Amino acid sequence: MSLPGVFLKAVEALIPRERLFDDPLSTLAFGTDASFYRLIPKLVVRVESEHEVVELLKLANAERVPVTFRAAGTSLSGQAISDSVLIVLGDHWNGRDVRNGGAQIRLQPGVIGANANAVLAPLGRKIGPDPASINAAKIGGIVANNSSGMCCGTAQNSYKTLAGLRLVLADGTVVDSEDPASVAAFEHSHADLLEQLAQLGRETRANTALADKIRHKYRLKNTTGFSLNALVDFDQPLDILTHLMVGSEGTLAFVSAVTYDTVPEHPHKATALIVFPDVETCCRAVPVLKQQPVSAVELLDRRSMRSVQNMPGLPEWVKDLSATACALLIESRAATQTLLHEQLASINTSIVGFPVEKKVDFSEDPLVYNQLWRIRKDTFPAVGAVRKIGTTAIIEDVTFPVEKLADGVNRLIQLFEKHHYDEGILFGHALEGNLHFVFTQGFDDPAQVARYEAFMHDVTQLVAVEYGGALKAEHGTGRNMAPFVELEWGSDAYQLMWRIKRLLDPNGILNPDVILSEDPRIHLKNLKPLPAADEIVDKCIECGFCEPVCPSNGLTLTPRQRIVIWRDIQAKKRAGIDTTDLERAYEYHGLDTCAATGLCAQRCPVGINTGDLVRKLRGVDAHRQGTATWLAEHFATAMKGARFTLTAANGARKLLGAPLLAKTSASLRKLSGERLPQWTPALPQAVKPIAYTPASEDARPRVVYLAACVSRAMGPAFSDSEQTPLIDKTRALLEKAGYQVVFPEELDNLCCGQPFASKGYAEQGERKKQELLAALAKASRGGLDPIYCDTSPCTLRLVQDLGDSRLDIYDPVKFIREHLLDRLDITPQDTPVAVHVTCSTQHLGEAQTLIDIARRCATDVVIPEGIHCCGFAGDKGFSQPELNAHALRSLKDAVRVCTEGISTSRTCEIGLSSHSGIDYHALVYLVDRVSHARA
Template identity: 25%
Template structure:
């Protein structure tokens, strides 16, 4: 694969790309190109150029040019990935889908057809105008795109009741590495003819094809919601309460967890007088069409959850305020310098308390500040490591420990963020050699030149040293091995 080190080849390619998308939509070095070299993590890498095509046909033409030149193409939605997914590690062309923003709400068929660049919240708002709902709601849904959500099989707050992106996608238009346009599925809700090829592209992180259009199922929008914040004096009690409530047959629309560290970050958003000694809170929501039933159901669930300081929202303003505490966690994180690594493990529900205990023990042993939020109802925890520059050499091993713990408990190293670059080196721990080999064979079949989002998903170096070298300014410490051994990492 050429990376366009040859200036003449690069210049020629840029000219051809300009004739596909128009000079205005080709972003060259010096035109703000740095915007296309990073995501929401600390990773960054400069592309050769970025293109902003306006249609599937233009996307296909760009990919054909890239394939002919043997140059990498990295699809980009809004760049909110937490695993380095859209960072162009092999330079090449960043292909931004941000101009594909058409939305059609087909009410009689209760489906939506959306361009890959449609912002997730805008899609749900368009559905809401017809009394319908697009349920998957990543905490980033005000920024992320539906194309990015499909590429990562994103989850969110409502997924405990309603399922993740893969559960809603019924049609896709995908540009393959050859530049051919593949149309899969459509507006049909049921289909059992042939392989489920469509699902192969969901969660493929831009490595198998570029999604330009998505058809999703919609559901009737529940008319009422009731929300509570339930506080616990011990973090593990919160984990136990989630397992207890779900086992007792409660089916919440959302059940989110924030630990003490996370609560400190969003302290100004908590209800007045909220007990400061709490180690964790759960934000719980119930929804439905019978207002009285919804409220009653929530109150019963709060009773089962227990809790030392419980607040049940009495108005939509109070409801919004409780959610603001959870949603602002991401905003606070994004406003900090990028010295954080947001993990995304999943464990079976019954193992949540043990996973939490292990994360706490890791923080105590290493001195690292680890704050945890998560979609607890899905067993999905985001232990987020906030680190000082001097602690950089520990992050990789600490993250690896969290992955090993999750896998040991029957879990996954990624519930919803994907593997990207930051977790690719741990893929074999979860999938095994054969599982990974099958994935590699599929990749080779669909992208024989390896031009689609190279250096993602598949391991490239020993797991323990992963992503350290990608940190800007990282200087290896000579005594790293000794420190790791001392801390039992």
């Protein structure tokens, strides 16, 4: 059924067309969240203000149009998808207000959880909820799902730490519990609603059996159904209303802002891994540990440990554990190291009587405890990575009363065996009796769906009926458990939930079939296919963890969405469906605007680099093999051409003036169909070729200086405060530190091959790389001398797959840290400096080192939040400048206190300078300015 014309017309008058999406590519891309369901919305609306939400809800309510709200789309139970109207948060929901020295924080729903914690970290505080998805999940979803995690338990979740809420009801009414005027107006306009809520509270508290059941259920971790504890915990109707919103999954209202009471983030911590001989012993230790000063106790069954036992860094003995072994990962945190040590002694004493098969003692070493936590965090992706192509990895979470945890673990394992889920694993938050279980499931044949249905029937009977537990502990009810809410809660509580729903959403427009559904088979409908697409991405579980670091997120597609669309294209082709239009749209949205820097792989639980797929697909369309080969063989000529072009552009600037040239260039680009690059004031001037001079025989240590092709062609912009070319500045700094600088022979003909590989010409790229490595081997006397490469993307390409090579290749950050800082005296400058950590610097593992060097050179260092990749991506800043502009849209405000920025890639610096209002330079400019040769 199509959307009403009256509704569509009104929406188009309210929302700019560029924020409305109804084309097949966009609706399919947004029709996916982290769950195993898919619904294709008829319309996607990107909202940028509360006013827009208010007006949209008024329109939807009047026309009975269902709407669903979406923040990050990391939800696992189908809460963030719709076959009607999907309302997606845009950029302008990122506000945060730290109060009372960090004791409270007010957040808009678009703030990523980890970013909220980053703001609070200097104050020794954090928000209570700590979901595993906190680096991607946004506050709107964290509140709407009452997400918890490994440490927050039931005491520090959104419900328990809620200090205030601003929300928009289904009729478009706004109420802010922290604004007396707003509350007064709401009490006047919605007096009847508030009285009905108060009456529901009185009835519930008077029903002793129901009230006791509610209190029992929320002694456990529980996100099944609405937060009925609001009706017994509070008697004031506004308090009831705000706490009902927590965990309501967008079915009762839109959360416009939330204020949290924050919790301490203790700086000292230690982690241990203790393996017990069996499940019973392991689970008997949990109640004992619950009385100890522990911040987290994670259970891992033998299957889950087996899934990660080959992970680098794990003890070899993990492979030899007994078949019945069961482990606890234990963490303790404290404000001081002395207190931490007292806590560890108490914890160890408490469990000294339990038999132990193996253990890793408590360690405060970050390398050790981070490795131990990786065991826990990698279990889910480990199952996802080995699943059969076409199946999906499903993660469920249930709660057993802690005293029945051992029985619950064993009974779930028996259900795995009964239904032949041989790959299934169990792990979870043992202190709360909260177990996650992961298994793989195909939905492409009725027999598989029937197997899943039978399994879920047994699970729900076991957890909800036999043990009185919770079917959803922290992932939210969604549409996955909606048919089983009454089974868990009973008729009285279930009908109470429906009364709440109909009171707050009388027309049923808010996220229908989520939490409450009249369809007993809704959990078996709209199951998402995961068809084979390409071996590079077939392991994708569509979790969305990659999205925050993608520069095209919000412009075209994210890595997750690129995979979703490519999967659909391949499935349609196999089915004989014409994909011409979809592939044409994918060319720009999927390929042209992908920076292909691979940051997505760092966030991906199964390590997928979507950029590898993009490069492969570009290679299929790379039809200019002859041209690429000619350029590879005549690279010095290409370098001359690049310098000539830059010289000509600078000449035009002198002739026309910068403003007129910029305007003319923009017009020419438009006339060319966006094929011509656009001139900007940050465009470099040409650099003169390096005059090769043989190394001299003196006592100084030698360093081979590999000036990247961009450094050899591109000098400073005409308006830059620094007019010394990078090559000269770098040589001067190296010589200041006492090095003799040596250049490879025939440098202008050398290239790492990145420009070829990124455009799909892998063969030519590899040829140039090997040619360069051979030249570097000669220049470094077979690897005797270190090699300094002045551009981090080139360094990254060269150090990958070096094999048995003896070459010692450094990017600027690593070389400065290991070879220059001890040779220089540094006096830090007071002028603030902005730091951009390039994608390649992150891949090289030098991100923190770059920041540390900057802080050694300047007393005030600014690291803009949310800018992970600048989007310039080699030459995309010229060919697709909108990608660079979009990725850096928040940069200017973030660096307004700075007069200079630093980075490690000349092309990135062009884009950064264009969109920041300040000049960005290579790191060596800063180091050279504040340093003197050590006597």
